[in-house]
Amino acid sequence: MGDQTMLKKIRRAVVNQLWESYRANTPHAALIENGLAQKGLPQLYLDHFAIIDLPGPHTGIPCLRELFEALGFIAQGRGYLPDKQNDFLWLSENDSFNTPARLVLPQVVIADFRLQELPTDVRNIILQYASLATPLSLTHIKELAQQATQSDEAAAETLIEQTLHYLTGRDWPLPTVAEFKTVQAFNELLAWVLVFGRRPNHFTLSVHLYEQFSCLLDFNHFIEHDMQLTLNNEGGHIKGNEANGIAQSSTEGEVKTIELADGTINLPTGFVEFVWRYQNKERTQQTLPETHWDDYFTGFVAAHANHVIESLYVNEQIKLS
Numbered sequence: 001m002g003d004q005t006m007l008k009k010i011r012r013a014v015v016n017q018l019w020e021s022y023r024a025n026t027p028h029a030a031l032i033e034n035g036l037a038q039k040g041l042p043q044l045y046l047d048h049f050a051i052i053d054l055p056g057p058h059t060g061i062p063c064l065r066e067l068f069e070a071l072g073f074i075a076q077g078r079g080y081l082p083d084k085q086n087d088f089l090w091l092s093e094n095d096s097f098n099t100p101a102r103l104v105l106p107q108v109v110i111a112d113f114r115l116q117e118l119p120t121d122v123r124n125i126i127l128q129y130a131s132l133a134t135p136l137s138l139t140h141i142k143e144l145a146q147q148a149t150q151s152d153e154a155a156a157e158t159l160i161e162q163t164l165h166y167l168t169g170r171d172w173p174l175p176t177v178a179e180f181k182t183v184q185a186f187n188e189l190l191a192w193v194l195v196f197g198r199r200p201n202h203f204t205l206s207v208h209l210y211e212q213f214s215c216l217l218d219f220n221h222f223i224e225h226d227m228q229l230t231l232n233n234e235g236g237h238i239k240g241n242e243a244n245g246i247a248q249s250s251t252e253g254e255v256k257t258i259e260l261a262d263g264t265i266n267l268p269t270g271f272v273e274f275v276w277r278y279q280n281k282e283r284t285q286q287t288l289p290e291t292h293w294d295d296y297f298t299g300f301v302a303a304h305a306n307h308v309i310e311s312l313y314v315n316e317q318i319k320l321s
Helices: 004-025 027-038 061-070 120-130 138-148 153-167 177-186 188-196 216-226 302-312 316-320
Strands: 046-052 073-081 086-093 107-113 202-206 239-241 246-250 255-259 264-268 271-277
Touching: 004 027, 004 046, 004 138, 004 153, 004 202, 027 216, 027 271, 046 086, 046 188, 046 271, 061 073, 061 086, 061 107, 061 138, 073 302, 086 302, 120 177, 120 188, 138 153, 177 188, 177 264, 188 264, 188 302, 202 302, 216 246, 216 271, 239 302, 246 302, 271 302
Parallel strands: 046 107, 202 271
Antiparallel strands: 046 202, 073 086, 086 107, 239 246, 246 271, 255 264
16 A cells, blocks of 8 residues: 555645645735735635646546546545536545544545537537647556655655646647637637636635634625625625535636737636535534534535636626727
C-alpha cells in the first residue's frame, strides 16, 4: 500500500497551488480573503472547487477522474444539468469520513458535456479543439503516485508538477471569435471552457464552519455591504435551504477583456461561491470544533449548481458591446 501520508501532502500541495492560481485570476477571491482576515478570520475553509473539461478522445470526466483517484480522491456522487448538457461528478479525499470538518481538503467537482446533445456545428468545433489537447499519460501518473508512496520525493514533485500543468489552463489553441460566438449562442458554459480550459472556474467557502456567521444570509450581508460585491441572483441570491441539506450563493463573475485567436471578447474569469451545509439531524447536538466532514450533508443539488454556475455568464448588453 505504501505511505499514504505522502499522497496526502501531494493533494494538499496541488489544491494550495490551484487556489493560488485561481486567486490570481479572480480578484474577488483575494478581496474576500482580505475582508475575512480584517474580521479576525484569517483561516480559509474551502468546501469544493470545480474543473470543467471539453469532451473528447482523451479529455473529460474519465481522464480527470483517473487523475484525481491516483492522488487519493474517491467519487462520492454525480449529477446532470440538462439545459447545459453538462455532466458532473464530485470526489472527496479518501480519508474524509470521520475527519474534522475543518481539516478536510475541498471536494473536487469535475465535469464535461454530452457531445450527442450538441448541434452539429457546435459539436464539430468542440471535437476539433478537444482532439488537439495534449493527452495525459495516466499510466505514468499512476506510476508516479505509487513511487511517491514509497517516499520517492522526486516522483512526488514530478507528480505535483504534471498535475498542475494539466489542471491550470487550456492545452488546445485559442478559438476564433466566430467559433466562440457559435458555441456561446448554444451553451455559454461550454464557450467559457473552450476559452479558459480546465482551470478551476470557482472555489467555494464553507460558511457553516465560521462561528461568526449565523447563516448564509448573514454571510451574504457581509459580501454585499462590507465587500460591496454583487451576488448572482439567478434562482435567487440563496439557492437551497435546510430541507435540501445545503444552501448556496455566489458572486457575479468579474468580466474582463480576453484575447482570442483573431480578436477580443468580454468574459468573466471566475467567481466565488459560498455554501452553508446543514448538519445531519442525528448529530445536531455536536459543537463545531467536534464536527467531522460527514456530520454534514456532503452532496450537491443539480438544480442549485445549474444557477450557481451561471455566475460565469455575461449579460446581453456586454455580449453585444
